[in-house]
């Protein structure tokens with residue numbers, strides 16, 4: 001029997017084809033990824049990520065705290081978590097894309113940042129033991145993963161009981177007026193900016209389209225509950241452009 005279809009942006013594609021297409025996008029943009037985040041969001045992604053770190057609340061002392069940052073790319077969340085916490089915080093950045101990880105490794109070397117590991121791996125099949133992390137973060141990553149339910153089950157599996165799950169993702173803009181402006185900006189300005197900065201408009205068109213295909217926040221919260229998490233909540237930010245989802249493994 002053939003695999004069901006899924007979406008890659010607005011295109012229907014076989015489920016088994018999506019990951020390679022996503023990998024092509026991030027291999028193409030890796031070198032300019034961090035710069036593009038600042039340009040596209042006017043720096044707002046920094047505030048959204050800081051909100052995630054505040055919610056993670058890594059311990060400030062020497063108490064050990066193992067963080068797994070999945071789809072962690074160039075390591076933005078992991079660097080911030082280490083900076084916010086004490087000497088016991090150690091982060092593992094796991095990403096399927098070697099080019100994105102290479103940018104992160106270079107960053108860690110330049111900053112002489114210890115307590116951080118970069119590991120190639122798939123969110124759907126994590127190569128970590130059960131109950132091995134205190135925190136699991138995934139920022140702007142989950143919508144790229146073909147089987148989101150499988151990735152959520154894996155997040156649950158690797159977290160220790162008492163561990164926190166946090167997912168930052170683009171969401172649904174519900175503010176009248178802002179929704180139209182946001183559409184205009186997304187579909188016109190972002191691909192043009194992508195072309196100017198990375199020479200690749202198509203990857204940024206995928207980015208915009210994939211945001212529109214991502215489930216509404218209440219639907220995604222239900223998926224997090226189905227994976228086993230409890231006290232599942234979400235907080236929309238910036239008029240719903242992004243939402244911070246959280247849950248606990250109890």
Ligand SMILES: C[S@@+](CC[C@H](N)C(=O)[O-])C[C@H]1O[C@@H](n2cnc3c(N)ncnc32)[C@H](O)[C@@H]1O
Pocket residue numbers: 019022023026070071072073074075076077094095096097100121122123124138139140141144145146
């Ligand atoms: C938009 S970037 C986010 C990077 C980083 N978390 C941030 O917030 O800056 C999405 C990342 O998801 C990664 N990714 C896509 N599919 C993945 C998968 N199945 N498993 C792990 N990482 C994946 C991509 O390689 C890419 O680095």
